[in-house]
Amino acid sequence: MLTQMHVRGLMFDPYTNAYIIILRDDSNAEMLPIWVGKPEASAISFAMEGVSTPRPMTHDLMKTMLDTADAKVISVVVTDLKENTYYARVHLLYEDSEYSIDARPSDAIALALRVKTPIFVNDDVIRKHSNEEMDRWLENLKPEDFGKFDA
Amino acid sequence: MMETGLVKLTVQGVMPDAIPNSDSQVVILQDENKAHTLPIWVGVAEGTAIRLAMEGVIPPRPLSHDLIRNLTEQLGLKISKVVVTDVKNTTYYASIYLSSKQSELTVDSRPSDAIALAVRTSSPIYVAQDVLDRLAPENVDPWLKMLGAKEFGGTV
Numbered sequence: 384m385l386t387q388m389h390v391r392g393l394m395f396d397p398y399t400n401a402y403i404i405i406l407r408d409d410s411n412a413e414m415l416p417i418w419v420g421k422p423e424a425s426a427i428s429f430a431m432e433g434v435s436t437p438r439p440m441t442h443d444l445m446k447t448m449l450d451t452a453d454a455k456v457i458s459v460v461v462t463d464l465k466e467n468t469y470y471a472r473v474h475l476l477y478e479d480s481e482y483s484i485d486a487r488p489s490d491a492i493a494l495a496l497r498v499k500t501p502i503f504v505n506d507d508v509i510r511k512h513s514n515e516e517m518d519r520w521l522e523n524l525k526p527e528d529f530g531k532f533d534a
Numbered sequence: 535m536m537e538t539g540l541v542k543l544t545v546q547g548v549m550p551d552a553i554p555n556s557d558s559q560v561v562i563l564q565d566e567n568k569a570h571t572l573p574i575w576v577g578v579a580e581g582t583a584i585r586l587a588m589e590g591v592i593p594p595r596p597l598s599h600d601l602i603r604n605l606t607e608q609l610g611l612k613i614s615k616v617v618v619t620d621v622k623n624t625t626y627y628a629s630i631y632l633s634s635k636q637s638e639l640t641v642d643s644r645p646s647d648a649i650a651l652a653v654r655t656s657s658p659i660y661v662a663q664d665v666l667d668r669l670a671p672e673n674v675d676p677w678l679k680m681l682g683a684k685e686f687g688g689t690v
Contacts, residue, residue: 440644444630448630484608
């Protein structure tokens with residue numbers, strides 16, 4: 384099952400020195416944070432804010448190349464989460480055939496915002512995300528975190 | 535004008551900008567006879583994208599230009615060449631030539647993206663003779679000295 388999500392925001396994470404894209408579904412029931420690098424974050428923020436740069440940025444070029452070739456992006460899907468790495472696919476229609484191409488979620492989302500196609504997330508990813516987050520939280524627990532309510 | 539008067543260049547290296555703490559890098563292009571040198575200032579992300587491809591680094595996940603290469607390859611489009619076409623107020627312009635079964639398409643691009651794609655697809659890089667003619671020697675000479683002085687890692 385796929386859930387459609389929207390980019391709700393972009394945050395800076397001072398602990399990892401990276402940026403976090405916040406995806407949310409329409410009902411705000413599910414949330415998915417995805418860590419991205421600075422160039423990818425700026426590619427996404429330009430598209431979110433509708434900033435047009437004097438020269439085409441990399442994802443603008445990606446869009447123009449696809450437009451020029453008459454290839455249409457149908458959707459992008461965040462498909463998997465393995466060892467803290469998110470995987471995505473870009474689905475395209477070109478000359479009556481469908482194509483699905485492996486991408487980082489950051490590139491897929493930067494492209495989706497420019498071509499105005501929906502972003503979907505595989506429900507497994509949302510589930511795995513909650514599990515991995517729980518694992519990380521458990522791993523980071525220190526002995527002193529236990530029994531802090533005794534006193 | 536586009537078809538005649540093009541000079542073929544190869545990327546000699548990506549170097550840090552001479553200005554300390556600059557967030558730019560410089561891509562150095564030269565023709566076969568080393569008669570012409572073209573330095574092009576690019577952002578750090580774009581410079582890194584070019585350098586990684588030159589060094590043959592295969593990243594665990596596709597970077598943005600790898601994705602563009604994969605997109606064009608899977609759709610059966612071929613990047614036949616990239617051309618640095620113009621320079622206006624220190625901004626360089628480039629075109630990417632895409633060939634499909636039916637036609638040849640041209641897409642406007644920053645030279646950094648065009649070069650990052652060319653080094654990934656082994657496509658030739660050209661510059662308009664006109665652009666070379668307008669280069670001021672004082673902009674090129676320092677880079678020629680550095681080219682002579684330094685060994686570049688991973689030339690194409």
